Amino acid sequence: MTASTSPVLDVRRADTRPHTRIEWLDSHHSFSFGHHYDPDNTHHGVLMVNNDDIVAPGTGFDTHPHRDMEIVTWVLQGSLVHQDSIGHNGVIYPGxxxxxxxxxxxxxxxxxxxxxxxxxADSSADPVHFVQMWVVPDEAGVTPGYEQLEIDDELLSGGLVPVASGMDAYRDHSAIRIRNKYAAMHVARLRADGVPQTLPDAPFLHVFVARGEASLEGVGVLREGDAVRVTGGGGQRLGTTSAAEVIVWEMHATIGR
Structure with a gap:
């Protein structure tokens, strides 16, 4: 009989992330990004970018190109204006x-x-805080596309809510569709009086505490900006004694396999 293997829980603390700080941008990177290149930290599962960005008012990222990438943006505070070359524009806000x-x-x-x-009448003095995540698509060279969806009401449950998914398992949920059938992004706005949530069972999970403080079974306390890369299976319980907003990527494939 072959002995079962326990999942590997790789904890990445907030203060160990590469950091980009310029006049208008304060950005922390969970993986290699830009000039912060580390060959041992290029991805987990199919997730290549998890940037925790704060952008000053009246500023932002000028027009720039992307190719063959699924890009999901989740705003935590403030609002962000998106415009693209295929005619989409709008304001992204929490939820x-x-x-x-x-x-x-x-x-x-x-x-x-x-x-x-x-x-x-006047410009806002508030920064915008958001997490931008890049996932490799399972098919290259597709027609560019855009989708947005209001999910705020579903998050009131305090449970893990599918927010972006390419998996058949979540086809009936209110989630934006990404072009990777092996990946789904969940968000939980955990409450102190809420029921602890159980992580999905998947070969690869990325757990990121976007706001507040949470506790993960097998790890302990996770503070804002902390992440855990889980390899080999989920099922761990996730909760909080105060309040927290947590982003969980469930992935059933990895780059190169």
């Missing part, structure tokens, strides 16, 4: 999920200037 499929090529910009689109 509104957004997915952009770069496919054969797309140009887009992301700015913290939503006040302009709301006809406000």
């Amino acid at each position: 509104l999920a957004q997915r952009m499929s770069a496919g054969t090529g797309i140009l887009h910009s992301e700015k913290n200037d939503a006040w302009r689109r709301q006809d406000a």
Whole structure:
């Protein structure tokens, strides 16, 4: 009889992340990004980017290209204006999920200037805080696309809610569709009086505490910005004694396999 193997829980603390700080941007990277290259930290499962970004008002990312990538943006605080070369534009805010499929090529910009689109008299002094995640698609060269969906009401349950998915298992859920049939992104707004959540059973999981403080079975306390890369199976319980917003990627494949 072959002995079962316990899942590997690789804890990555917030203060160990590569950090980009310029006049208008404060960004922490969970994986190699830009000039922060580490050949041993390029991805987990099919997740290649998990950038925790704070952008000053009236500034942001000017128009730039992407190709063959599924890009999911989740705003935690403030609002972000998206515009792209296939004609989509709008304001992303907390509880509104957004997915952009770069496919054969797309140009887009992301700015913290939503006040302009709301006809406000004065510019907002509030930064926008968001997490942007990049997943490798399971098919290259597809037609570029865009989708957004309001999911805020479902998050009131305090449970893990599928927010972005390419998996058949979540086809009946209110989730934006990504072009990878092996991956799904869940978000939980955990409450102190809520029932602890059980992580999905998958070969690869990425657990990221976006806000607050949570506790994961087998690890203990996770603070804001901490992450856990799980390999070899889920099922761990996730809870909080205060409040927390946690992003969980469930992945049934990895790059190169």
